[in-house]
Amino acid sequence: MTEQNRVVRLARRPVGLVSNDDFTIADEPIPEPGEGEFRVRIACISLDPAMRGWMNAGKSYAPPVSIGGIMRAFAAGEVEVSNHPLFKPGDKVTGLFGAQKYAISDGQGALVVDTDKAPLERWIGGFGMPGTTAYFGLIDIGRPKKGETVVVSAAAGAVGSMVGQIAKIQGARAVGIAGGPEKCRVVTEEYGFDACVDYKAGNLGGELAAACPDGIDVYFENVGGEILDTVLPLMNTFGRIPLCGLISAYSASEPLPGPKNLRSVLVNRLTVRGFVIFDFADRYEEAATALAMWAGEGRLKFREDVREGGIDAFPETLRLLYTGGNVGKLVLKV
């Protein structure tokens, strides 16, 4: 039997939580690279909360994955065959290669990475989408000053854990919001946040106020919904809110109510700014350099939640992101 490609395609637009039936997973012939292209044998696939948004129809920062189209995904692997001058067989590469075993790339957005410096998972994990997102969202939009308080939601997550650690490196106080005592423990003990508040414990407002005696200067938002509403009145004058994700709304089929406390944005002269990492594409190297430097100094810790199971486990693994089933950056080995 000849080796085949294995491809995850979008079968229909999900309603609510992603289900297995939203995808088809099937064997297909291994594709051949054309002029100026190369083929990657994918070793691991990055699972990111943004994926749920990519599956929806309608205007977004990137076109939706088409019905029948290969599911969009960051992935890492090895170049097998190349007709591209900058990518050679044996190169380890990352890029938006899709949820499949073999991908063709023209090199756009693809990077050759050094697996002597960090394992391949880290290049689509800590140093990949999550690290880059945390870096630009916090440094460029949050702009924390020494001694300020940075709060981040989904703090045990891939982006959140990086945000707090980078905040500490910048001399700020880092406070996380996470769901459940185990996640909170990871946030303070492993990632070194100054405090972490469990939103599931039922008194987020009071506990967050106690954990932030000088108020909140930067709120890095991954979640939205009630958590945002609770944070808004605690913001200090001229606070900044990088709006990175709205996990709470991704799987909702009806729009969720927005923040009642919008007045806080006016009264406290807050800046709420949405962003996506693609906007910073010309500065990826800056982020990678800083992240690798801090990691080399032992100042950044990563937790990769690497799942086995191969391509066929893609839907169930993806679902973990929206049910709180993972701790740290979720990666699927192919």
Place this chain on the structure above:
Amino acid sequence: MTEQNRVVRLARRPVGLVSNDDFTIADEPIPEPGEGEFRVRIACISLDPAMRGWMNAGKSYAPPVSIGGIMRAFAAGEVEVSNHPLFKPGDKVTGLFGAQKYAISDGQGALVVDTDKAPLERWIGGFGMPGTTAYFGLIDIGRPKKGETVVVSAAAGAVGSMVGQIAKIQGARAVGIAGGPEKCRVVTEEYGFDACVDYKAGNLGGELAAACPDGIDVYFENVGGEILDTVLPLMNTFGRIPLCGLISAYSASEPLPGPKNLRSVLVNRLTVRGFVIFDFADRYEEAATALAMWAGEGRLKFREDVREGGIDAFPETLRLLYTGGNVGKLVLKV
């Protein structure tokens, strides 16, 4: 009978719409200026939507007016007696003098104005809080580029009408949102906006989309609530939303639901920024210079809704702002 001061004091915190009973209005002795102070005989008082917020308890950009305290208000008048080196008897001045007939000032935030250039009402009207607010909110936060589309809510109001006119001066397309056909007529015919949509006509989303065929780049927000929710999905990538006021919420005793369409802020990478003119205090002269220049060139039109009635008419005149009873900048003659 000796001449007395007449003073509006806050009797209690209003619930919902402002009522007469929220104030006490009484005669008091005329105050005498101390060292470094001067006394103003007030000629007219500026009525501004922000006043409703100043009456509420709780954290805001300025401390709340205390119960029993003189109602905070911008006003204009003439210096009568002065122990201040920079203010001389006969000077026409504006400042945060309060809702009363005679005020003492130490000169902070007070400006001597030239009534040969514009009548006193204009210095607390078009050139005062509304003009300054429109100027900094649009120029600094909205940053409209030539050919972009600027939408402003409460477009027939004092701030809104200036925003659209300044947008046109900057080479942008100006679209207003106002309540009722008469206000919309004023917005397009008198203030020269390119279009104005009547939110009371029941199809704001559809009509606004039709009036903004290239989408919305800057939304100058005075209202909040459902109008903001309707505008959000029409915003273009990297759009800016200066958050100037939330009139719809000022008189609400319960928090109103926030925007369901917050996801648009993320997806379109919008910047929502709250501001108040006090933040730009060191640049008031820049705004006054620009506004006076444009007015001198005939490029800015003002509509002052100057009410007679004196100090005792303060509560009922203020109420007009929240019931849509005025067109243009509301000023009360003392």
